[in-house]
Amino acid sequence: MEAGTWSWNDREILRYLGCKTADTPETVRTLIEECKTELEQSAAPKAVWREFPLTVQGQEIDMGCLKTSSRHLSRNLRDCDRILLFGATLGAGVDILLGRYEKLQLSKAVVLQASAVAMLETYCDETIKQLKEEYLAEGAYLRPRFSPGYGDFSLECQRMIVPALDLNRRIGVTLTDALLMLPSKSVTAAVGISQVPADCRVEGCEVCGKRDCLYRR
Amino acid sequence: MSILQELKERILFCDGGMGSLLQAAGLKAGELPGTWNICRPEVVVQIHKEYLDAGADIVTANTFGVDRLKYHEASEYKLDAVIAAAIKNAREAVAQSGKKAWVALDLGPTGKLLKPLGDLGFEEAVALYKEVIQIGVREGADLILIETMSDSYETKAAVLAAKESCSLPIFVTVTFDERGKLLTGGTPASIVAMLEGLGVDVLGINCGLGPAQMKEILKEMLAVSSTPIMVNSNAGLPRSKQGQTVYDIDADQFAEIMEKMAVMGVRIVGGCCGTTPEHISKVASRCRHLTPVPVTAKKRTVISSFAQAVEIGKSPVIIGERINPTGKSRFKQALREHNLEYILQEGVTQQDHGAHVLDVNVGLPEIDEAAMLEEVVKELQSVIDLPLQLDTADSAAMERAMRIYNGKPLINSVNGKEESMKAIFPLVKKYGGVAVALCLDEHGIPETAQGRIEIAEKIYQNAAEYGIGPENILIDALCLTVSSDSKGAVTTLETLRRVRDELGGKTILGVSNISFGLPKREIINGAFFTMAMQNGLSAAIINPNSEAMMNAYYSFRALMDLDPQCGDYIGAYGGQGAAAGTGNGAGAGQGAALSLAVSIEKGLREQAAAAVTEQLKDRNPLEIINSQMIPALDRVGKGFEKGTLFLPQLLMSAEAAKAAFEIIKVRMDESGVKQEKKGTVILATVKGDIHDIGKNIVKVLLENYGYQVLDLGKDVPPEQIAETAVKQQVKLVGLSALMTTTVPSMEETIRLLRASAPWAKVMVGGAVLTQDYADSMGADRYCRDAMASVNYAEEVFG
Known part of the structure; x- marks a missing residue:
């Protein structure tokens, strides 16, 4: 990606860093700007998605390639008859950059982490926004994306989602035995498709049970 | 005639996509294609046969992604059997076609990233590939095709495995993204250098891109390669259409571009994702009569x-x-x-x-x-x-x-x-x-x-x-x-x-x-x-x-005349006049004292180093540490705890202090003075977890406060942590975990520590931990941030 081409969400970066917007010192702001430039040079954002049939009965969810039980996800999928499985990554270049600064300059590594997460979130939001418009054109509505690990949507599901999307071959995403995706700045998510519009305000962060989380919105 | 001999005479054709055709025949998303070698051999044989009829000289056995990680002890189908069936199916198709053709054992990425980016060791990767290659060779493969590789390190592991297991020809193709780079950053020139160093017989490009996007990358490869080049392109750039993958060009356009590549110098042409026997047939009929471009030694x-x-x-x-x-x-x-x-x-x-x-x-x-x-x-x-x-x-x-x-x-x-x-x-x-x-x-x-x-x-x-x-x-x-x-x-x-x-x-x-x-x-x-x-x-x-x-x-x-327009010269010296001599006010006496403390509080590394150098001229190192550096670090730490300073600032201050300590340390070594360490602390990210930034933050702070840190790294087995605690009689152990899935190994580590090093206190931290979690595991202290760990260390050793 070319430097200066990404539209950054500074508020999110500062939120991940635990900084209050008003009193962020100049030194930190400079660091953030450096990180943005280096990320734009190192990141290679990629995404894939695939549609699957969906049946939901109570908490039991069946998407063909994956059967699971989740109260939170099933609520998110109310009135949906199909589902998009979605995967995205910023690529291994970002991990190489993070590894470099973890060894050479930790303060920068911390700011890079925050900036990279913000970048990935924006990328996912933008990609899904486009998909939303495409589906809207055929009269269908996409629900908010919901990732394994949110609420009671089991991380174990990654074992099925990663091969179902062929993530390794298509965008280079791998899964460790501990169900961690690598490159580390990667996301998978389930996105319900419905014929019914819904005002579903509850999104990712808010459904999480960890109420004392430092990063809670 | 061997395939390498034949390659000298004419352009050869490889087959096309297998996975997409298996899916069309009913392979489900996420189902392992290798399994179809045994449960649906007729489908696999038929696909091979169609490619052979279309003109393919090389059929790739259906072994892509088949290895011990996917076919392990608990799997329904055994690794040996899957590979044996795959080679047999390919052979069967060759026999049915009545053609002379070669069967390639097909190897792809393991699906794991190699250390340090991932969790698979280099030698583990070599061993995974070796196992597959040994079975494939025993079952009669004619060549080894290592393809769709997007990490040079994993590619090297696979090639070494092949070199150490057999003397069959080794073909390697790698996958570039639209920037013309491997996923881990390699370029056409860097990968050609490595593969030629390893002495592979054929190298090239496959997957990832359509033929149109591959042409520029190919040009770069041809310019530097002294080895025959192979291109197996996708059927075009994919996009989703009503949930299905479709490609932006058709078989005729595909064949047209592949022909251009053959004219440029490609010696083996074939297809990858989305290509069908129709694609290969059209490519073969366009390229069959071309005179192959000779492969020349570039002597670079x-x-x-x-x-x-x-x-x-x-x-x-x-x-x-x-x-x-x-x-x-x-x-x-x-x-x-x-x-x-x-x-x-x-x-x-x-x-x-x-x-x-x-x-x-x-x-x-x-x-x-x-x-x-x-x-x-x-x-x-x-x-x-x-x-x-x-x-x-x-x-x-x-x-x-x-x-x-x-x-x-x-x-x-x-x-x-x-x-x-x-x-x-x-x-x-x-x-x-x-x-x-x-x-x-x-x-x-x-x-x-x-x-x-x-x-x-x-x-x-x-x-x-x-x-x-x-x-x-x-x-x-x-x-x-x-x-x-x-x-x-x-x-x-x-x-x-x-x-x-x-x-x-x-x-x-x-x-x-x-x-x-x-x-x-x-x-x-x-x-x-x-x-x-x-x-x-x-x-x-x-x-x-x-x-x-x-x-x-x-x-x-x-x-x-090696530096066009003297660009590098000007780059190196052009801006020097203005930048020279930027002081930071590090004068003598009280002025410098202020400057060191302020430099640390503001997180200015170079200024802190300069200030301490100045002070060392007439002050005792220990006095500088105790009267200026520690108080400055304390003020920063308090600010962080009160929420007036944030993590990046805390770390920048820590780094500034560290730079100053480094200079003091050299001075003390020279004069033979030793600074007593306050105590020794073990830090480790637990087994299964490979994120260690949190642990590293704790480390830099503890070191600044005068503790000796034994950093055991990430993904550390419980036994290693317990053994180190016993061997070095360590009083405090800090454990970090980022993922819920690795909390059990933290628990296991604590259990082991309690049994073998009951004197050791255990502090825990990490994104997923809470006070409740820490209590239920029996940790002595939950540290919600890095300063909390410093405070606990001061308690334990204080």
Whole structure:
């Protein structure tokens, strides 16, 4: 990606860093700007998605390639008859950059982490926004994306989602035995498709049970 | 006729996509395609047969992604059986077609990232591939096809596995993204350098892109490759249409572009994702009658890292000499303490000053050089993207380093002695590399240029017997110090010139040897360096942090038309007038005292270092630490706890303090004063977890507060943590976990610590932890942030 081409969400970066917007010192702001430039040079954002049939009965969810039980996800999928499985990554270049600064300059590594997460979130939001418009054109509505690990949507599901999307071959995403995706700045998510519009305000962060989380919105 | 023989005669055709056709026949998303070799063999045979009928000369057995990770002990189908069935199906199709065709054992990525980016060790990857290759060879594969590789390191593991398991031809194709790079950053030139070093038979590109996007990358590859090239392109760029994948071009357009590639010089053409027998048939009918473009030897002297290739022989190449303990007590100490950060910093500084390659020498009498060289090379190649020059006299250490090196290294060194050539050349043949060849032999260093030229010729000849061309040798003309031999420089310069003019070879020199024993060595070094470049020196081992040397380098390039519009020269010196002399007010006395504390609080590294240097002139190191640095760190820590300062600031202050401590430490070592450590703390990220930034933050703070930290790293087994606690009688252990899935291994670690080191207190932290979690695991303290760990350490040791 070319430097200066990404539209950054500074508020999110500062939120991940635990900084209050008003009193962020100049030194930190400079660091953030450096990180943005280096990320734009190192990141290679990629995404894939695939549609699957969906049946939901109570908490039991069946998407063909994956059967699971989740109260939170099933609520998110109310009135949906199909589902998009979605995967995205910023690529291994970002991990190489993070590894470099973890060894050479930790303060920068911390700011890079925050900036990279913000970048990935924006990328996912933008990609899904486009998909939303495409589906809207055929009269269908996409629900908010919901990732394994949110609420009671089991991380174990990654074992099925990663091969179902062929993530390794298509965008280079791998899964460790501990169900961690690598490159580390990667996301998978389930996105319900419905014929019914819904005002579903509850999104990712808010459904999480960890109420004392430092990063809670 | 063997396939390599046939390849010399005509363009060959590979088959196309398998996965997409299996899906069309009912393979479900996420289902392992390899299983169909056994449960639906008729479908697999039919697909092979259609490709053969379409004109394919090579059928790839349905073994892509088949390995022990997917077919393990608990799997319904066994690895042996799946591979055996795959080869049998391919053979069956060949028999049915009545054609002469070759069956490739198809290998792809393991689906894991290699360490340090991921959790799979290099040798584990080699072993995974070996197992598959051994079965495939036993079942009668004709060649090994390693494809869709997007990480040079994993590619090297697969190629080594093949070389160590069989003598079948090895074909390797890699996958680039739209930036023309591998996922881990490699370029066409860097991957060609590594693969040619490893001696593969065919190399090329597959998957990832459509043929149109591959053309530019192909052009780059053809320009540098002396090996036949293979292209298996996707059917075009994919997009989703109503949940289905479709491609942006049709079979006719596909064939048209593939034909253009064959005209450019591709020797094996085929397809990948989305291509069908129709694609291959159209390609074959367009390309069958083309006269193949001959593969020519490019004779380039080139080395590579995971990310870039460096060509030697056009413009002089700078090899940074600073990673070497000779005569450096701080460096020796860093090696003994496994202080890799210090070594990395030496590398980064040299890169910043313009080095193209880094020499790596870690030889010390009292350390295990082979283990140390491996450790340092792994660390350097994870942080710095420059190629390395592996520098050791110990051939066992050399082999280990060459094996785990991610690319094609410079090898320092071989010489004209039989014994040396016998030790080094087989390694170059196996792992690839460019060898530095010293002009000396059993009789010592010849005094005349003629004598040195004769040794160079002998070395070239001997290398050729191993199949190593002169392009993979750099002749070291050697220079003897001019203060003891007044002809030293003249002889060296003549040797350089004659290697270039008479032998057509490339040269290298440790330039600064010339000035030993003389005052103001830089003056002689700079002048000699210019003269050496003028006489043809291709690569110089120098200190790139030396202004005199880099002045010579930039001037030479500008004067010799090697620096278009003097761009690099202006880049190096253009802005200097304005930037010079930026002080930070680090005066003497009270002014400097203020400045050190303020520098730390504001997180200004360079200012803190400057201020402490100034203060050390008339103050005692311990006084500086206790009266200024610790109070400054305390104020920052309090600010963080109150929420008036944030994590990045806390760390910037910690780094500024660390820079100051580093300077104080050197001073104290010189004067023999020792700072008492407050206590020893073990830190580790638990097994299964490979994120260790949180742990590293705790580490830097604890060190600043005077604790000795035993950093066991990430993904650390419980046993190792417990053993270390027992062996070193450690009173405090800090454990970090990021993922819910790794909390159980934290629990297990605590259980083990309680049993074997009941005296040790355990503090835990990490993104997923809470007070409740920590309590239920029986930890002594939950630390929600890094300052909390410092406070707890002060409690335990205070």
